[in-house]
Amino acid sequence: MNLEVSVAGLRLKNPVMTASGTFGYGLEYAGFFDLSRLGAVVVKGLSVNPSKGNPPPRIWETSCGMLNSIGLQNIGIPAFVRDKLPVLRQYDTRIIANFFGNTIAEFVEGAAMLNDATGVDALELNVSCPNKDAAWSAFGTNPVVLAEVVARVRQATSLPLIVKLSPNVTDITEMARVAVDAGADALSLINTLTGMAIDIESIRPRLSNIVGGLSGPAIKPVALRMLWQVHKVLPSVPLIGMGGIMTADDAIEFILAGAVAVAVGTANFVNPQATLHVIGGIEQYMSRHNIADINDIVGGVIC
Amino acid sequence: MNLEVSVAGLRLKNPVMTASGTFGYGLEYAGFFDLSRLGAVVVKGLSVNPSKGNPPPRIWETSCGMLNSIGLQNIGIPAFVRDKLPVLRQYDTRIIANFFGNTIAEFVEGAAMLNDATGVDALELNVSCPNKDAAWSAFGTNPVVLAEVVARVRQATSLPLIVKLSPNVTDITEMARVAVDAGADALSLINTLTGMAIDIESIRPRLSNIVGGLSGPAIKPVALRMLWQVHKVLPSVPLIGMGGIMTADDAIEFILAGAVAVAVGTANFVNPQATLHVIGGIEQYMSRHNIADINDIVGGVIC
Amino acid sequence: MIRQFSAEVTSNVRLSDGVFMLVLSPMSEVLRPCAGQFYMVGQGCGIPGKKPLFDPLLKRPFSCMDYNDGLLHFMIKLRGRFTAILGNCTPGTVLELIGPIGNAFPAVGAGERLIVVAGGIGIASVAMLLRDYPEATLFYGVRSANDLFVDQLPPVARLHVTSDDGSAGDKGNVLEHLRQYIASIVETTEGGVIKVYACGPYAMTEQLCRMFASKGGDLCKVNGWTVEAFVSVEERMACGVAACLGCTVSTVNGYRLVCKDGPVFSVNDLIPVAT
Amino acid sequence: MIRQFSAEVTSNVRLSDGVFMLVLSPMSEVLRPCAGQFYMVGQGCGIPGKKPLFDPLLKRPFSCMDYNDGLLHFMIKLRGRFTAILGNCTPGTVLELIGPIGNAFPAVGAGERLIVVAGGIGIASVAMLLRDYPEATLFYGVRSANDLFVDQLPPVARLHVTSDDGSAGDKGNVLEHLRQYIASIVETTEGGVIKVYACGPYAMTEQLCRMFASKGGDLCKVNGWTVEAFVSVEERMACGVAACLGCTVSTVNGYRLVCKDGPVFSVNDLIPVAT
């Protein structure tokens, strides 16, 4: 049975990775299972300088989902490369660095720094955080701005470049096309939907940042639809599917819709071993259905 | 205690209405409680000609939500006016006709027919059904097309005109502004998010229409965020909030975010008396917090 | 009388690994259900003042298996999430119901013969017919003896059990035995009307259409006998009250709603979907 | 040893209308918790092969109240949806846990006096201290006698109970009585170190900062005595393992994570948020 897949030239031992921001820098979960079991570890979004993120409260549970407004808190690329990467590299898995900038120049600088670090296997460009201001959001929602940032980052790195798309757009296929035309080797989708919750007793938002990103099972139908739409128009672009994947069955839905790999996000919080259950469940599904190679069912949904 | 609100000049005895398509033509629920208790009944989306809708299966339950691809099945405006309206009118509530067309001409024709019917208190223009094709979707997602359909319908009716916005857009405030500029008296938001689910055993979509509209508690954070965003930029436009309202607490969140009225949708399926519980709960909240007039807390969230 | 009520679980008995009998006591006056009608069953309202839980979200349809001493009996097969919750309900749990819903099986005329056909859990949808028509013949097909719950039924005049593996009754397909039975009736007795009222898996519904539809059914008219077959069908439901328009089936008269126009349809009207 | 394990409910006793004691038996080897540490507690995995339910979604943090004979004791207040589920758990239910988590209360040095302060359900976070330091003094403030669970505690050397309504112990605010007590100590005895380890509602944490913070605290240094106060604080949590960065509190050293750097913080570090 073959679970190996290739994303933008990068071979993964299986199609299951962690979604950025839900698995820390990987090491937080090293005590729960052997990280070498994973297809890839995608780390928390990094920036050139450390960032302290938004004031608390930062999370709120909604019906079958959660809102977060972490605000891209991170230790900065230099500290990541110095303190985390050497330890993370010891695991036999791929390391994908999710990163962002506050300006195009910062995006480019971050990409260049990560490009030079030993042990980063691919970059995931985050243009889709709902906790930033409207100007920043343009990176993920305005095709012209998206094209520019992707093209500039593309020049700054020779690593496989994954662009992570925002779902908060009218036409996800347009954004996908723009990113690919500008040089993305693969696409991740989806990031969180922008949401809000209000405490009716204090009549204040539940999050200090007012709005936050909605993740978890609640968003799965939207994520799956977007992935399927993008796969339909860009069948040869490797897609990494995410958004509400809690079980192997969810992962298989994404693969059938066209994802060559999947990322497990919020589910890690619910169960630190969620990724292992997803990998195991995919294997069971394959043997139950006599599927020799996982690649055989990518995009296999019959519509 | 005053629960009366005014939406586009239309006085409602309380701010609670039913969401189109989740309450039939109203009469389906008349056996469950006295419809006169409602602020308004919004009926299933109507078109000039009867429409048979999509093939089954049409619904699928998701985590804290449901997908539907009814496809705007309806009996047509003439049958509605002849068979349903006379009965519905006997209740002491407002009747809001949700309607759509396949072309702008049909939208206009529908508006004109409903305008002339006795007993319709307001129109709700549905440009935001996720079960129609891409060309149709432009009514709800392309500002230029939206402006045109709203302007043309505006000319065809003197009734209060509510435009129901699609959440499947990059910038809900832009669509809101366009609709208001083109003549909308009030806005309803949100309609369903476009979603999908796959049966991994049959490797086919769960819905015959492949994609469908996601409703229910899962989407509430997105709906609330959009309502709040629109209220911020258009504070004087009456907004009808909907999307995942299951309880009075949910309704109050929308009111605090800026809704002058709310619509209960999927919750009607879960409990046919959901609207009554929402009304009762709003009253309890008001007396608990010494709120004399519901209008006093519209948009009252402190950010 | 409104058709929405709360009901308390009075007993919940596991009949086999995968099937349980849930008995509910309505907490207000309710209508008497007719054979073939069903209820939308959902969880109670949760803790007053607390946000309720919404997974699972919708109510689910279940046929009334029996109505006795004011108690509603449901025979339920463990399928997914909500049936799992129901299967674990302890006595005293309060559930929310809507019903009775649907058109029920049509009355059987004097002089007409009634053959009731059940496939597996389909027995739940036809069992009440056995109370209304004690003279009826029951064809009851199961996979194996484990799925057979004859002791849960009202007394049956004539019972034909078939099982796929031969572990109970005759081995084989229940409709094959039905076919032979009808063949023997029409050969040996004078003509008349036979009513076949059935509920079972989708493949059984399809087969019944092929056998008994007035257009193309090979057994609908033979030897002076007319066979009129009605089937209770399933479709996913959200509301149960003809409001969501979700539960459509294709019929020769266009789309029809299982919750309003059904769940019982004549085989003459149904258009089985090729699978 | 991994800190993730399943545990079976061995008993679940209602202590009052709003509080229950949940006792869990871990189903694999676990680490011994220290006073002040906590666990993320979530529902079991549901039915194998069936889609599980995701409302509520996240695990919730609960302090270990006691660890005894291999059993984990949690004293839990009914707050919302998940605590309602836990309150109804019957023996045999399997839950999923992560823990022990967090930094625990610092060790009390030889010769130092320990005063433990609990406000309401905060007792659950400090109770284990009473086992480790049988000589400690406990100040236990509740609203009324109904909220007082002294019989659930290890033996206490010196107990001061206060209640808002005077129905148990002294009437009044627990911190006022603590203040008087400390005043009497520092007046009547030779100097030294007093450790105050506390857990209670947010307002209590704030007040403790005002009383004992080395900058501005009016009681942190008096008459040759030093009072060092540590508080266990609450914040919403998703992961419990420093991965989500959700559980931040503001400290003089910037944002810190309750699940990693806490839940116990020195009052010198906390920056109470004006409310």
Ligand SMILES: Cc1cc2nc3c(=O)[nH]c(=O)nc-3n(C[C@H](O)[C@H](O)[C@H](O)COP(=O)(O)OP(=O)(O)OC[C@H]3O[C@@H](n4cnc5c(N)ncnc54)[C@H](O)[C@@H]3O)c2cc1C
């Ligand atoms: C008129 C009618 C009468 C029925 N009577 C019985 C009965 O007496 N005994 C019995 O065991 N079963 C009966 N069923 C089937 C029963 O409704 C399903 O088994 C049940 O809905 C499965 O719910 P679940 O949450 O366990 O499954 P899940 O698979 O978790 O459900 C997933 C989703 O599919 C929907 N769904 C799945 N199967 C069905 C179905 N067959 N009909 C409608 N919605 C479905 C659910 O509503 C839900 O939204 C009847 C169905 C209908 C339509």
Ligand SMILES: Cc1cc2nc3c(=O)[nH]c(=O)nc-3n(C[C@H](O)[C@H](O)[C@H](O)COP(=O)(O)OP(=O)(O)OC[C@H]3O[C@@H](n4cnc5c(N)ncnc54)[C@H](O)[C@@H]3O)c2cc1C
């Ligand atoms: C370190 C720590 C130790 C705790 N120890 C105990 C204890 O021993 N006994 C006890 O009764 N309670 C304790 N709590 C509080 C307990 O976690 C909350 O009461 C519980 O999470 C409420 O869950 P709910 O679903 O019933 O409430 P809901 O209001 O339905 O929860 C809604 C959401 O808010 C979050 N939430 C609400 N309150 C809290 C909170 N205080 N902390 C974190 N998340 C919260 C939940 O995670 C959930 O996402 C502790 C909290 C922390 C942080």
Ligand SMILES: Cc1cc2nc3c(=O)[nH]c(=O)nc-3n(C[C@H](O)[C@H](O)[C@H](O)COP(=O)(O)O)c2cc1C
């Ligand atoms: C707490 C939290 C933090 C996140 N941080 C990041 C981030 O730093 N960069 C990023 O690209 N996505 C981030 N995401 C988005 C996830 O990677 C993922 O796209 C999203 O949560 C949807 O997947 P899920 O539903 O499985 O969680 C974060 C999500 C959560 C819940």
Ligand SMILES: Cc1cc2nc3c(=O)[nH]c(=O)nc-3n(C[C@H](O)[C@H](O)[C@H](O)COP(=O)(O)O)c2cc1C
């Ligand atoms: C079964 C179903 C049918 C619907 N039909 C219509 C419709 O005909 N016209 C319309 O404007 N909205 C329609 N909607 C959208 C609802 O009116 C509402 O905007 C949406 O469901 C969000 O609210 P909810 O989460 O409370 O259901 C439909 C929704 C559902 C679930």
Ligand code: FES
């Ligand atoms: S279930 Fe809603 S129309 Fe039948």
Ligand code: FES
């Ligand atoms: S709870 Fe996730 S970082 Fe503390």
